[in-house]
Every structure is written in C-alpha cells, then in structure tokens.
Amino acid sequence: MKKNAIILGAILASIFSFAQVGIRTVVPSASLHLEPTSISSPTGMDGILIPRVKVFPAAQAKGHTVFLSQHGTLPDGFYYWDGTDWVSFISNFNRLYDDAIYVVTGSGYSASGNTENNVLFSTLKAYDPTGFSVSGNQITVGKSGTYLVSFNSALKKTVGTVNENRAIYTYRIKKNGTTVLTTSNSLTNEGTTATSVALSGILTLAQNDVVIVTIQKTTETGSTVYTGYGTNCITMTYLND
Numbered sequence: 001m002k003k004n005a006i007i008l009g010a011i012l013a014s015i016f017s018f019a020q021v022g023i024r025t026v027v028p029s030a031s032l033h034l035e036p037t038s039i040s041s042p043t044g045m046d047g048i049l050i051p052r053v054k055v056f057p058a059a060q061a062k063g064h065t066v067f068l069s070q071h072g073t074l075p076d077g078f079y080y081w082d083g084t085d086w087v088s089f090i091s092n093f094n095r096l097y098d099d100a101i102y103v104v105t106g107s108g109y110s111a112s113g114n115t116e117n118n119v120l121f122s123t124l125k126a127y128d129p130t131g132f133s134v135s136g137n138q139i140t141v142g143k144s145g146t147y148l149v150s151f152n153s154a155l156k157k158t159v160g161t162v163n164e165n166r167a168i169y170t171y172r173i174k175k176n177g178t179t180v181l182t183t184s185n186s187l188t189n190e191g192t193t194a195t196s197v198a199l200s201g202i203l204t205l206a207q208n209d210v211v212i213v214t215i216q217k218t219t220e221t222g223s224t225v226y227t228g229y230g231t232n233c234i235t236m237t238y239l240n241d
Contacts (some may be wrong), residue, residue: 032039050078056086104134109215119153119213119232121227131207139211139234148237149203150171151213156194157187160169162201171197172214175205
C-alpha cells in the first residue's frame with residue numbers, strides 16, 4: 001500500500017510540475033501524450049475511449065465531447081458542446097458526389113422561325129434523382145426548396161439575306177407556364193454566324209412544379225432559319241428548404 005502511494009505521489013508530482021502527461025513516453029510533446037504499445041501492431045488496449053452516454057450530460061465547457069449511444073431519437077455518434085448546443089461530428093463525407101445538384105441536358109430546339117419554340121431536354125443526371133424527371137422537354141421538380149438555376153445554350157444561323165437586320169433571340173425559363181427568368185442575345189446580319197447564352201437566378205420551386213425553357217426570335221427581315229448546336233444544359237442546385 002505504501003509502495004502504491006509513493007508511485008501515485010510521483011505521478012501527481014510530475015503532473016503539477018510539468019503540466020504534461022506522457023503514457024508510454026518519457027518525453028511528452030503535449031499536455032497529454034499517448035503512445036501505443038506498438039505502432040505497427042497495436043492491441044485492443046490502444047487508443048482513447050470517449051465516455052459513452054445515453055443522454056447528454058450538463059456541459060462544462062466548449063469542446064466537451066461524448067459518444068452518444070442508444071439515445072431515444074438521435075443517432076449514435078460523437079457529439080461536442082459548442083457553447084450553446086450539442087453538435088454531431090460529421091460521420092461520413094464523400095467528395096465523389098454532390099446530392100444537391102440536378103443536371104438536365106439535351107440538344108436542339110423544337111422548331112425555327114419567329115414563333116416561341118421549346119429548348120429540347122432529354123437526359124437527367126443526379127446522385128439521387130428521386131422525384132425528378134424529364135419528359136417531353138419538361139423538367140418535373142422532385143423536392144421543394146430554393147434552387148440556384150443556371151441555363152446555357154447556343155444557336156447558329158446558316159442562311160443569310162442581303163440587308164437583313166440584326167436578329168434578337170429571347171430565352172425564357174418558365175415555371176408551370178409562367179416566365180420566371182429571361183434573357184436575350186442577338187446575331188449580326190451576316191449570312192453565317194452563331195451566338196451563345198447563359199442565364200441564372202434563384203428560384204423557389206415546389207415538388208411537382210414543371211420547368212421548361214423556350215426561345216423566340218424577333219426583329220429581323222429576311223431569313224428566319226436558325227438551329228441549336230452543342231448542348232443545352234440546365235443545372236438546378238438545391239440551396240435550402
């Protein structure tokens with residue numbers, strides 16, 4: 001008993017003298033420095049066991065950490081006190097995908113001329129496309145929320161008429177038939193020329209809303225023939241609910 005008291009006293013003295021504790025090391029590099037029994041072949045006794053609790057304790061300071069297990073509603077995992085709330089550690093993060101991005105692509109337009117025509121879409125790409133779909137150039141929204149919607153397309157004119165005016169092309173993003181974003185671009189009066197367009201904005205979308213994009217050509221005498229080229233793309237990035 002006397003021997004144990006002497007050892008304990010020596011440990012406490014080292015703690016108060018140097019304010020550093022080393023376990024399996026005589027030269028601690030921090031306030032608490034732990035070394036494993038073996039770096040290459042550790043045993044089940046190596047490591048740190050964070051206190052496991054079923055409910056959160058009364059936090060004493062920021063950084064207070066516990067492992068929550070068998071809680072009534074919250075998932076098992078590490079939690080820390082941020083001074084106001086208990087916050088869960090991120091348990092898994094995969095940078096190979098972003099489940100907030102929905103990309104719809106296609107090519108071409110439904111027609112030419114001076115009428116309002118549809119921009120064509122046919123393919124939807126997303127990590128989790130549940131509820132989202134594209135059919136008949138219509139994009140059906142699968143999740144309600146606020147989105148950053150970005151659109152880009154390109155067109156060209158291969159037929160020209162002498163003395164024709166500059167052509168203006170208006171693109172409209174519509175939600176349930178109502179225009180919510182619009183922009184215009186133009187082509188010179190050369191016989192063969194091309195242009196591209198980009199449009200973006202913040203939209204509030206509800207589940208089952210239908211989004212389409214149209215193009216309409218105005219202000220030109222002479223040829224009304226134009227065609228899309230390259231890829232039409234509309235990207236919807238989910239921001240919040």
